[in-house]
Amino acid sequence: MEEVKVSKAVISRLPRYYRYLEELLNNGVERISSQELSEMMHVTASQIRQDLNHFGGFGQQGYGYRVENLHDEIGKILGIDRITHLILIGAGNLGQALANYTNYRRRGFCIEAIFDKDPAKIGTEVYKIPVRDINELETYIAEHPVDIATITIPKEQAVLVADRLVKAGVKAIWNFAHTDLAVPEDVAVENVHLSESLMHLSYKLKAREEEKKR
Amino acid sequence: MEEVKVSKAVISRLPRYYRYLEELLNNGVERISSQELSEMMHVTASQIRQDLNHFGGFGQQGYGYRVENLHDEIGKILGIDRITHLILIGAGNLGQALANYTNYRRRGFCIEAIFDKDPAKIGTEVYKIPVRDINELETYIAEHPVDIATITIPKEQAVLVADRLVKAGVKAIWNFAHTDLAVPEDVAVENVHLSESLMHLSYKLKAREEEKKR
């Protein structure tokens, strides 16, 4: 039972903690102190303890944290202790890249259908996942569990499909289209704006060049 | 000539401003006030003005901002007013998806080579871009301008390739591997951790479900 309000900044750090704990777990490390973890991750030990305590005391004074326990607890907080059903909208390069991401499954993410409007693709399979007609979207959602819909189609169509997804009752959208989606409050959207990410990198590169000149 | 220190938070918002200004430009809008933009973008007008003034006064009292001018100025700040040479490491699904991103070119990003270790891929082309042997990486970099290297290979190899890139003099890495890269201070890294993004979405979905129960 977590606290009422946890800040966005804290949440955004949880997946990274999870990644490092998974690594430690794979390396057979049993316990870790906030100090050790802080050195690995290049964040302050204080922040780690503060972050984790938003969700309860996972550690033990004088000992530190049990890696497996902390890993599992963060997994629970992130909701990856259960099966999450995904569908992909768009069987293009990016959609295919995501379909092939076998690691997801390990964390409970199962991609169960891909939708496209291209007749040449409909009826084929991408990494064993059937490509369906986008017209069947609503029927499919009515008949199958869908937790997350991933959008990898151009922005104009993305906006229309997002509306259809919302109407069909989907509550989470992973959006790769280069646009913001307007959805009701009870629908979660996570944007992956690759072109913005690249521009950000361009800025950093330029800033470092200018630094050097001085 | 911008100010010495601009906060990370401000920088991370610039690409989104750029996207909205591009949209306005395409729609033939000539001027915009911080108030109007704030309503479109769902941020405060105060924040917009504060953000922009880190880089100089682009507006005009009583009038607002000229869309084209502001668009171009932000483009300059982001370093997309010039040609940026990219190479891709990894010709897998994700690498191909990025290679096919024609929109980049419009913003000065040119993908000029792809590297892979798979003999079946070496010598072929992906969207007109030649796939080269990863062994030729250093030779290629010595002979061609490379501003940004994109990494879309598994993490173990990614760490090794990143070291090679740094040694070869590359100053910016767009990293899609599921790991953090250790690089010198003068090398810029932008991470796109898709699995972390998906976990974040999983959290939001779960949080909304719990909200509803109450």
Next chain:
DNA sequence: TAGATTGTTAATCGATTAACAATC
């Protein structure tokens, strides 16, 4: 028990918002 390290409070730092004088 003594030592180590957490959980948590208090202090600092930074970022956002509000307000308004400057000015086009």
Next chain:
DNA sequence: TAGATTGTTAATCGATTAACAATC
């Protein structure tokens, strides 16, 4: 000129860091 809207300062808010008592 009068109205509008910026640029900028001050006030608020939130997040990070430091410190240390609690406790394993």
